[in-house]
Amino acid sequence: MTITTGRPAPATSHRRGRVRQERLTAAAFLLPALALCVVLLYIPFVYTSYLSLTEFNGLGDPEFVGLDKYEEMFSDARILTSMVNTLIWVVGTLVLPVGLGLFIAVMVHGLRGSFWYRLPFLLPYAISGIAVGVIFSFILQTGGALTQALELFGLPFADARWLLDWPLNTIVMIVAATWQGAGVNALLFSVGLQSIPKEPVEAAMVDGAKGWTMFRHITWPMLAPMTTVVVGLSIVGSLKTFDIVWGMTQGGPGRVSETLAITMYKASFMLNDYGLGAAVALLLTVVTVTASLLYLRRQLAPAKEF
């Protein structure tokens, strides 16, 4: 730093100039990221909020209609079904991929060669939602691979119309999402399990705890921070479900298997009802942001340190 001599005044102004210089540099470093986010995310965000209060088909100017589009949204039976489906997705992904992920992580924990045991579950995570959709619609189509197998072994449900009947189609799509997502949840739970300190576990073992008792009273409570993260991610992810549904049913037949993300896309890009699409997007946002707070609080809290 500058050594202050017998002439303090110029030194101070020099330092002040330097601080300003540093702030300018800092701003220059921040600017690209900030400008991109503001121009391509925040301004569009505000514009969509405005569009949700208008009647607009992309031609001419948006016409302000107040809350009409929200009324329309909550009175349209197809959109209400879409809301129900989205709810089924949230609950379903909490039970299946999260539950199974926890199961796999606990089973793998402490085994030698854990990487190899986890691998089959992790592979599908690298596959896109649309490719998962391709595979599973092939398996589940009428007379497809699953029907074949069920018939061969004389099992029930051989005549089920997996992708055609509601709510069966939503449920089997959640199974496809489980195939894709359980592995990554298992990986996250494994990270959580590894970070559990040894002392309480050993102390409990001395006291004779093992198996279920150990899991129930020691492992599960100590896994809580990671569980919050996995559950938060799962809820937020399931609210936005788009790719797998698009790949398997495109929201059909009719519109019975739509999720809100699909409904938004169809309203805006296929039916040219931008106002309605925006209203659905805003509903989705409110729900998603609320759910995000669950785990975001954890992520942002340590940031307050500096």
Add this chain to the structure above:
Amino acid sequence: MQGLRKAVLVGLGLLWLVPIYLMVINAAKVSANYGNATVWIPSDISGLWENILVALDRGRIAEGLLSTLIYSVMSPLIAVVIGAMAGFAIVALKLRRPFFWFVLIFSSTVFPIQMVLMPLFIGYVEVGIFDSRLGMVLIYTVIAVPFSAFVLRNFFSGIARQVYEAAEIDGATPWRIFFRIYLPMSKSALFAVFILQATFIWNDLLLGLSLSQSTDVRPVMTTLAAMQSTYGGSTMPVVLAGGLIVSIPTIVLFLATQRYFSQGLALGQYN
């Protein structure tokens, strides 16, 4: 006990591989051999190459692959540098209200992408970058920036302040310190972010559906979706072959960089 656990895991693991098995054996069937009655039984693999060629050519997968390759390399590359710059400004430089700026950038990941699709579409059409590779690179970059800033901010905050001060005393400018010291030090974090974002962009469908149209701009997942929804004149083996081609790169990348993948995930979840 361990034996039972292993047996359960192996059994469940094999069940998990069944869809991949079905995909591969049926993508390898010549269309004439393909029928619902024999989907579980592999036939010779003679059809695989032919189906891949048909998917690449008539299914337009080849054009989609090229575009997607460009998007999923360029965008995360630009994004890690821009995100790292923001992280550097927040952690190492004398920025006013660093936490505010951090939250402002990071919060943009909270709302669903549906919230910006329509204005982006309208804006892109007006500026003239709708259905252009430039437009696609731009939006994928923006999507990747907040996560990159988030991870790199966390990483930089682990670098001792003395590193910066020592370089400063030696007369290095912030730019030099950033490019010569901080960036090289954070190679593994940069790589982890790059891998995660590249995979994410490779697998994107929605932005491709909304902001592109022509076959040479459309990313490959959008092409695959089009191929599958109408069956675009393609038989099931060809569609499956298409699904196989687009999945192999991410699976290989994932296996090769598994360590970075989980590191990136961990960095994403934790501080």
